[in-house]
Every structure is written in structure tokens, then in C-alpha cells.
Amino acid sequence: MQDNTDNLVYAGFFVRLAAYITDMAIVSVILLAVRIPIWFSRIFNSQNILVRDLFFKYSFADILFYVLTATYFVLLTYFTGSTIGKKLFNIKVICAEERKFTFFEILFRETFGRFLSEIIICIGYIIAGADRQKRGLHDLLSDTCVIYCHSRNNYNKQPVNYNNSQPVNYNGQSGNYYNPAGGSDIMDSGEAGNINNSL
Numbered sequence: 001m002q003d004n005t006d007n008l009v010y011a012g013f014f015v016r017l018a019a020y021i022t023d024m025a026i027v028s029v030i031l032l033a034v035r036i037p038i039w040f041s042r043i044f045n046s047q048n049i050l051v052r053d054l055f056f057k058y059s060f061a062d063i064l065f066y067v068l069t070a071t072y073f074v075l076l077t078y079f080t081g082s083t084i085g086k087k088l089f090n091i092k093v094i095c096a097e098e099r100k101f102t103f104f105e106i107l108f109r110e111t112f113g114r115f116l117s118e119i120i121i122c123i124g125y126i127i128a129g130a131d132r133q134k135r136g137l138h139d140l141l142s143d144t145c146v147i148y149c150h151s152r153n154n155y156n157k158q159p160v161n162y163n164n165s166q167p168v169n170y171n172g173q174s175g176n177y178y179n180p181a182g183g184s185d186i187m188d189s190g191e192a193g194n195i196n197n198s199l
Contacts, residue, residue: 010134010145011134011147012128013134016128016134022085023072023083034068035065070111078106080092091149093144094146096135105144109139110138113138114138116138125137
């Protein structure tokens with residue numbers, strides 16, 4: 001059975017980085033509707049539960065922003081295969097096993113998988129440059145990969161057979177000439193003469 005992955009074009013590190021930056025810019029703009037009220041609440045009451053440290057150095061607002069950002073990536077990737085940023089760069093996420101990925105796989109990829117990829121100077125993302133399928137650590141752990149929406153086209157050139165072709169005799173004599181429809185035909189002296197006169 002032929003491997004369908006041979007025709008896939010895997011998205012490299014830089015195009016995926018550009019798509020991610022685009023997505024984060026979009027999410028930041030969307031979250032302004034939540035951030036602005038929280039900023040005002042911090043100005044008037046610095047001990048507000050929304051801005052006060054709740055879990056280590058993270059406040060309730062920090063956790064809320066993370067959950068909303070992760071929701072954006074999880075839902076769009078699961079239902080459409082790509083986020084807005086990925087759509088702009090014509091790339092999408094697929095399962096490496098040629099099946100539909102599960103919701104848990106995408107949830108793991110966009111949360112814990114990305115967390116692991118970002119630790120130690122984002123080495124989990126950088127390894128995508130050395131992988132044949134351009135997969136980062138979060139892709140390897142969730143069994144996914146990122147490809148371009150178009151596939152690689154393999155064109156098979158048909159050989160041209162010139163064995164039956166012979167030069168035309170323009171001296172008014174009968175001879176063989178090449179017929180593009182296939183094979184060679186006999187040219188009588190009248191036809192050869194007409195060709196000669198036309199020249």
C-alpha cells in the first residue's frame with residue numbers, strides 16, 4: 001500500500017513561528033475586553049482577588065488569561081485543524097497516524113505539550129528543525145504534525161518515441177514523413193510537390 005504521507009509538505013519552524021505570533025496578537029486584542037476592566041480594578045483596589053497572587057506568583061487574572069488563550073488554540077485546532085494564524089499561512093494540524101485526532105490529544109498538545117516545549121530555552125520548538133516531519137516536542141507527545149494545506153504533486157513525464165519519424169523529402173519525390181497522430185505515412189510526389197511549391 002502506498003504511503004500517502006509522501007505527498008505531504010511539512011511546515012517548517014519559521015512559518016509556524018510566524019503563525020503563532022499572529023495568533024498571539026489576535027488573542028491579545030480579543031482579551032483587551034477582559035484586561036481593561038481588570039486593570040481598572042487593580043488601580044482602585046490592589047488587593048482585589050482578581051489581581052492578588054492566588055497560586056504561587058499567578059493571580060486569578062493570569063490564570064483566566066491562560067485558560068482563555070488555551071481555549072482559543074484548543075477549540076479552533078480541534079474543530080477546524082488550524083487557528084486563524086495558521087489559516088493565514090495555509091498550514092494545519094493533522095494526526096501523524098492518518099486518522100482524526102482526539103480532543104484529548106489536542107488539549108494535551110496545546111497545554112502541557114507547549115509547556116514542556118517552552119522550558120529550557122524553547123528547545124522543544126527548536127528540535128522541529130532537525131526532525132524529518134518538522135515536529136516539535138509537543139507534536140511528538142501528542143502524535144501530531146503540521147503540514148501545508150496543499151500537497152506535493154508528482155508529475156510523470158511520458159517518453160516520446162521518435163523511432164518512426166523520418167525527414168521529409170522536399171525534392172518532389174515520394175518519401176516518408178512523420179505523422180504526429182502516430183506512425184509514418186507515405187507521401188506521394190504530388191503532395192511532396194505541393195510542399196516544395198509552398199516553400
